[in-house]
Amino acid sequence: MCMVNIEQEYKLAKEKYAELDIDTDSALEKLGNISLSLHCWQADDVCGFEKPDSSLSGGGIQVTGNYPGKARNIDELREDLEKVFSLLPGHHRLNLHAIYGEFGNKFVDRDEITVDHFKGWVNWAKKNNLKLDFNPTCFSHPKASSGYTLSSKDKNIRKFWIEHVNRCRVISAFFGRSLKSPCIHNIWIPDGSKDINVDKWTYRQLLKESLDEIFEVKYYPEEMSDSLESKLFGIGSESFVVGSNEFYLSYAIKNDKMVCFDLGHFHPTESIADKISAVLQFSEELLIHVSRAVRWDSDHVVILNDELKNVAEEIVRANLIERVHIALDFFDASMNRVGAYVIGARATLKSLLLALLEPHNKLVEYDNNGNAFARLSLLETIKMMPFGTVWDYYCIKNNVIPDKNLIDEIMDYEEKIISKRT
Numbered sequence: 206m207c208m209v210n211i212e213q214e215y216k217l218a219k220e221k222y223a224e225l226d227i228d229t230d231s232a233l234e235k236l237g238n239i240s241l242s243l244h245c246w247q248a249d250d251v252c253g254f255e256k257p258d259s260s261l262s263g264g265g266i267q268v269t270g271n272y273p274g275k276a277r278n279i280d281e282l283r284e285d286l287e288k289v290f291s292l293l294p295g296h297h298r299l300n301l302h303a304i305y306g307e308f309g310n311k312f313v314d315r316d317e318i319t320v321d322h323f324k325g326w327v328n329w330a331k332k333n334n335l336k337l338d339f340n341p342t343c344f345s346h347p348k349a350s351s352g353y354t355l356s357s358k359d360k361n362i363r364k365f366w367i368e369h370v371n372r373c374r375v376i377s378a379f380f381g382r383s384l385k386s387p388c389i390h391n392i393w394i395p396d397g398s399k400d401i402n403v404d405k406w407t408y409r410q411l412l413k414e415s416l417d418e419i420f421e422v423k424y425y426p427e428e429m430s431d432s433l434e435s436k437l438f439g440i441g442s443e444s445f446v447v448g449s450n451e452f453y454l455s456y457a458i459k460n461d462k463m464v465c466f467d468l469g470h471f472h473p474t475e476s477i478a479d480k481i482s483a484v485l486q487f488s489e490e491l492l493i494h495v496s497r498a499v500r501w502d503s504d505h506v507v508i509l510n511d512e513l514k515n516v517a518e519e520i521v522r523a524n525l526i527e528r529v530h531i532a533l534d535f536f537d538a539s540m541n542r543v544g545a546y547v548i549g550a551r552a553t554l555k556s557l558l559l560a561l562l563e564p565h566n567k568l569v570e571y572d573n574n575g576n577a578f579a580r581l582s583l584l585e586t587i588k589m590m591p592f593g594t595v596w597d598y599y600c601i602k603n604n605v606i607p608d609k610n611l612i613d614e615i616m617d618y619e620e621k622i623i624s625k626r627t
Contacts, residue, residue, distance in 0.1 A: 208601050215598035218591040225564045225587070232561035233599050235526070241553055242298040242338045242389070242532035245305055247546055248285045249276040250538045253304025253342065256312055264344020264395040265439025266504070270539030274623030279307060281626065283329055288618055289546040290333065292611070294603035295554065298386075300338040300532050301326060303373050304345070315346060316368040320379045327383045336386040338532065341366075341373040343394045356396045356412035356447045363415055366394075370419050374429065381428035389492060389530055391465055392416075393434040397442025408447045416456060432492045433457050434465035437472060439502065454484070463490045467534060468512060469498035478515035482523050491525075494534040495553050504535040507549035513556045521560035541623070544615040551608070555596055562595065563587060 219229045246253075250268040251261040252275075261268055276282040282305070290297060303315065306322030313322065330337050343354045343366055351357060354366040370392060377390035396408065420431065435450040436442075450471070457464045464484060466477050477493075485491055493516060497505040507513060520529050531553065537545050564583060571580035597607040606614055 211594070211597050211601050211607065214591075214594045218594040218598075221591060222562065222595075225583075225590075226567060227562055227564050229562065229595050232558065233595070233602070235561050236554065236558050236599065237295055237603075239295065239526060239531070239554075239557055240297045240336070241293075241295075241550055242300040242530065243286070243289065243546065243550060244300045244533050244535075245282065245286065246302055247533075247536050247549075248282050248542050250542075251302075251345075251536055253302060253345075254279055254306070255304050255308060259304065260345070262345045263441065264349060265397070265436070265442050266344065266395075266502075267440055268504075268536045268538050270537060272538055272540055272542065274619065274626045275538065275542060277626060279305070279325070284622065285543050285546075287333060288543055288622075289550070290335070292547045292605060292614065293550050293554070294600050294605045296334065297550075298336040298338055298532075299326075299330065300340065300389075300391075302340045303342040303369070303376075315342065315348075316365050316372065318369070318372050318376070320376055323376050323379070327380065330384055336384050336388075337380040338389045338391070339373060339377040339380060340391050340393065341370045343369070343392075349395065352398060352441055353396045353408065353447070354394045355415040356394070356408040358407065358411065363411065367415055367418055371422065374419070374422065374424065374431070378424045378428040387427055388429045389432055389463070389532075390429050391432045391434055391492060391532075393436070393465075394448055395439060395442060396448060397439065397446040398444055399441050400444050402445040405445060405447075408445075409452055412447050412452070413456065416460075420460065420462070430463055430490065432463035432465045434467060434470070434492075434494065436467070436470040436502070458487050461489075463492055463530075464488065465492040465494055467494035467496055467502075468516070469496040469502040469504055469534075470494075473498060473500070476515065477512070478519040481516070481519045481525065481529065485523075485525060485528060490528050490530065492530045492532060493520075494532050495549070496533075496535045504537070506535055506537050506540070506545045507533065507552050509552040509555050513552060514559060517553075517556035517560040518563070521557065521563070522565060541615055541619055543618060543623070544611070547611060547615065555592075558596060558599065559592060562590070562592060 222229050252259045307325045348365050357363050377388040380388040433453040435453045436446050495507050497507050499505050600607045
């Protein structure tokens with residue numbers, strides 16, 4: 206489909222939406238102001254670059270598949286990321302884990318990382334007009350092998366991980382100052398037990414003490430914000446997770462921190478969308494990690510499914526776009542990794558556009574009048590609206606190819622770049 210045809214079809218779609226008092230131009234303008242934070246770890250299967258043979262080990266997460274051509278070093282990682290960002294409409298961010306520093310040929314342990322190891326990322330971000338977010342890496346390390354890090358009963362283990370997180374906060378503040386955009390520093394730990402635990406109190410008490418010590422150092426909100434990410438269970442922590450939703454939610458509200466809801470970290474029948482308007486009554490900000498769970502927290506590539514649409518609808522309907530940060534968090538090594546990135550990021554943007562194209566005022570009017578039939582009928586009507594045409598127009602407006610051309614584009618990149626990584 207050529208650009209002229211897309212523009213012509215958009216005019217027709219715009220008129221059709223206008224019949225429902227929906228301004229498509231306004232919706233696209235609002236979408237353009239939303240930035241996703243893309244996760245760096247999809248490109249190399251959460252291996253990082255601490256040493257030449259770095260690999261994901263333990264920590265309650267697992268990457269499956271062995272599709273050829275994963276990024277083997279920072280140059281290849283950045284090459285893939287630049288390709289991904291070139292295929293996404295809008296302006297976005299990159300989310301780094303601590304194991305992705307530029308460590309050269311020297312092994313730098315987690316409690317020794319410094320700003321110097323990430324200056325290259327800041328320079329790269331400036332070059333590509335990106336902002337950065339950050340995460341401590343509390344897994345894939347000998348000092349995480351017991352299953353406990355910040356909640357370990359071994360004081361020396363706790364000290365090691367507290368120092369690691371402290372250094373990550375320093376780096377996060379450096380990102381925020383350098384790029385003039387607050388860096389979200391998100392803490393997730395794998396702590397928990399595979400089988401029955403009889404001393405949950407002590408582990409949670411120790412985690413609270415570790416967090417209290419970490420947060421003694423304050424940073425300007427213009428530099429960075431801390432978030433805390435919970436989990437229902439993980440591999441090796443099936444029976445007990447120290448950092449549960451109740452623990453982190455309570456800690457965050459009491460200590461003025463942000464909570465992170467990962468779409469794969471709750472019970473399969475639990476609605477994450479419903480939690481948004483509840484938590485933000487008491488907290489200023491919220492971080493959402495967009496993932497797709499299939500039977501468990503399997504971090505499948507994000508698609509435009511009901512759960513994702515429900516989350517986007519709640520954010521838009523409650524006018525919370527400025528208070529909810531959206532980041533991607535999935536990893537699939539069974540397919541072209543660049544393609545997986547693009548599918549997931551585009552699906553997330555599409556969910557937001559769908560929500561922005563709702564006739565919100567009319568739906569609220571029906572709701573206030575108690576007209577359940579009219580409300581439901583209108584919700585069904587908009588399902589048949591020409592959303593795809595509006596999305597295609599948004600893509601070409603941002604000099605990005607529409608969906609129908611993605612397969613050829615990604616396969617061409619694989620043939621010319623990825624296939625040479627052997």
